[in-house]
Amino acid sequence: MGETEKIETHRTRCISKFKIFLLAIILAFVSKTLSGSYINSMLTQIERQFNIPTSLVGFISGSFEIGNLFLIIFVSYFGTKLHRPIMIGVGCVVMGVGCFLQSLPHFLMDRYEYESIILGNSSSNGFLCKENETQIFRPTEDPSDYVKKVKSLMWVYVLVGNIIRGIGETPIMPLGISYIEDFAKSENSPLYIGFVETGAIIGPLFGLLLASFCANVYVDIGFVNTDDLTITPADIRWVGAWWFGLLICAGVNVLTAIPFFFLPKTLTKEGQKDNADIKNDKEEKQIEEVKKKNDGIIKDFLPFMKSLFSNRVYMLFILVSVIQFNAFVNMLLFMPKYLEQQYGKSTSDAVFLIDEKRKRRCSKAFNIHGIILNHYRTAQDLYAGNAILADCNMDCNCPTKIWDPVCGSNSLSYMSACLAGCETFVGTGINMVFQNCSCIQTSGNSSAVLGLCGKGQDCSMMLQYFLILSVISSFIYSLSAIPGYMVLLRCIKPEEKSFGIGLHAFSTRAFAGIPAPIYFGALMDSTCLYWATLKSGESGACRIYDSTNFRYIYLGLPIALRGLGFIPALFILIILRKYRLPDENASSGTVEARVIRKENECQEMDQISKVLNNDELKTKL
Incomplete structure (x- = not known):
């Protein structure tokens, strides 16, 4: 009886730890997307504060992806061999440090x-x-x-801080998703990933609320008499308190890191029975497997790369992601500027209206x-x-x-x-x-x-149409998020999952996250x-x-990119109709193994029963 209670207590403890990890990773996604959406919404404020062109602002935005590129592949590959929850926690702390560094220019410059x-x-x-x-x-x-103040290059702090923030964000997505995949039931994995994606949606909402509040507060509040100002938040020269929100983002990121330092390296997979003997055997096997993996790290790296590059579905999915991410980044980053220039909205109002998609022009000339x-x-x-x-x-x-x-x-x-x-x-x-x-x-x-x-009443009407179409198109676009994740996870072998997710993130950052804001900003300039x-x-x-050319660039280029992304997506559908995914083969192999194991157990039971019957017969004789 005591042994049974011990088994149930251990099982409950394992399940609780997995649920704690799930809650912690959701909060981590909330915090990282909160700070990301906040900084993206404040780019126009940073542009005015430091008097820099839009192309340079795009480079500052892309520096986050540069930070990711430093570590994304290595974290994704080596991360499964290390303590994933602790690595995620360290990443959250580093993100907090990056946000704090970005706010420093306000305290150092005039x-x-x-x-x-x-x-x-x-x-x-x-x-x-x-x-x-x-x-x-x-x-x-x-x-x-x-002149000296203009040439002080204080914007470099924002650049370096964004790079550090990108480095800190690196382990959260690949290691968090792979941890869920490893210790959750296969049928529950999509649901849990959906919860994580929900966190990634909630974070930007809080980020936009924070950005809207800070944009309405003058940048030097407390240091100048705001009654003497001759500009309002609707003025294109207005700079909001962009630094204040960064301090809040820094604190939130550090707080979300705390639970990860108390979570174990491995857990019992959901739904599996466990007892003390099996636990000890599993731990010994896991230690031996880790040692073998660590011994063959360099040996496995190139085979993994070769396997992924020869996977047609995986490579086509990366191509789709790169094309779509180019369109998405451009529409998202420069939405506040577009609403300001096209519809005459203040930054505070514009950050509430951030949604990406194509719209109609404002009818009144500016x-x-x-x-x-x-x-x-x-x-x-x-x-x-x-x-x-x-x-x-x-x-x-x-x-x-x-x-x-x-x-x-x-x-x-x-x-x-x-x-x-x-x-x-x-x-x-x-x-x-x-x-x-x-x-x-x-x-x-x-x-x-x-x-x-x-802008006039006609322009206000066009803004309403803009928002309605934005909501509809955003909803349609979001429907592909979870299916896309599942295609990515199922099209690669289980042992390549973490590395494959990291390589996918590396590709989208290298070919979309970094260059897109730069060339898009240059076109706007x-x-x-x-x-x-x-x-x-x-x-x-x-x-x-020039509002006409500005609109053509802002709306036309992303539409063209989105349309181009349908071509490789169509090839993926064709391939998936003809071939089975590696994960499906692995699953079927597991089922076959279970059937064989059951048959062997039945044969062993028959042999045992025969032996027992013979012994009984001998006893009777």
Whole structure:
């Protein structure tokens, strides 16, 4: 009776440990996707904070994948020979360190100063149109100091931190999935992986909520008087408190690491009976197997590679993943920028609307006048000296390379109050109203307020259609997640699973995660109409894009890539209809072995019964 209770207690303990691991790995996926979605949502804030082009922002985003590439194959291959839960825990801690490092520039660099002629000249009305007078635009600080600050390359901290975060994320997915596959019932494995995928969906939701909150908080909150600001979160120069969310992500990643350090290296497979003798035998066999595997690590590496590269289904699945991931990365990373430029949404609003898919165009053109510039003109036209001036502002002596837009009462945007011909103003901060604006042609009083004009009601309707189609297409796209995972897991041999998952992750990162943000960002930079001009004379971040070309690139390229991905997917379906997967063969082999084992047991029982019958007969005689 005591032995039976011992067996039941041990079995319950093993099951509980597996469930603890399942819960811990779900939380790990939540934390890693939370920090990933948060950082991706804050890329536009980082671009403005450091005044860097979109292509460089894409490189910073791709640096996460570079960190993965350092270790992904080796972790996937050697990881099964080591303590997988502890490796996952260490990875979560490293991710936390990476997030903390990314937030450091905020504490090391000076306060953020956005491009404006009002801040430095508000006391003397020097930002207004003064005909027949020489304007003196005073900088807010010594130009030589500003040049040094621009060239400090503080964005390198964000780059290095993202690389470290990528290194930490490396063991979570391949080792977590392989651990579930090894110790869960075959029929339960898809369900458990589905739970993990659910965690990967929940994480971005929290990440977007956090990003939306931080984007509404000014980057230097507590260090500056926000009442003096002349910009709002809807302004393209606004920078939210991107560093604050990174500190939260760092703490969450470290906390999720704790359970993994208390989990065992191996567990009894779900559904298998166990007792003390069998346990000891299994442990001895496992130790011997580990020793043999460690002795043949280098010997097995090349055969595994050869086996996987000769697996047609596996290689075609990698090709599909690379093509689809190129489209997915581009749509996801630059969604906030697209919503800002196309629909006039603030970053805070945009991160709520992040969903990837193709949509319709905004019907109202985004025009900036007074300058006078609309979205069909080129950047060369903008910098062509007096080409941006008109008769109404020719004598105002306005600076032509400072972006400080205002919205006129005629619903047209102007590059600055001076270029709108405004002569007086009332109010302070974001409540300033400019009056007597000679370039604003209206029947009543010509006035202007700070910021760009809205897109209009028609554009709001198109945004609703955009969101509806996004939800539908995202749902359809998500249906392929679990079947795709199962094709990946079932098309390779059991002993190659962890290594195969790692090689798949390596391929998607090397050929999609790293290059996609860079070339996509460069294509977006090519549509820029106006680059911010720093006090040092250098170009900063892009302020406004050609909305038509921007839309063609943002929507057209991913659509083409998604369509291209159907070709190798079709070949996979053809192959799967004709051939059995290795895992199915292994399963059938297991069934056959069970049948043979049962037959042998029956034969042994017959022989034993015959012997017993003979002994009884002899006894009777």
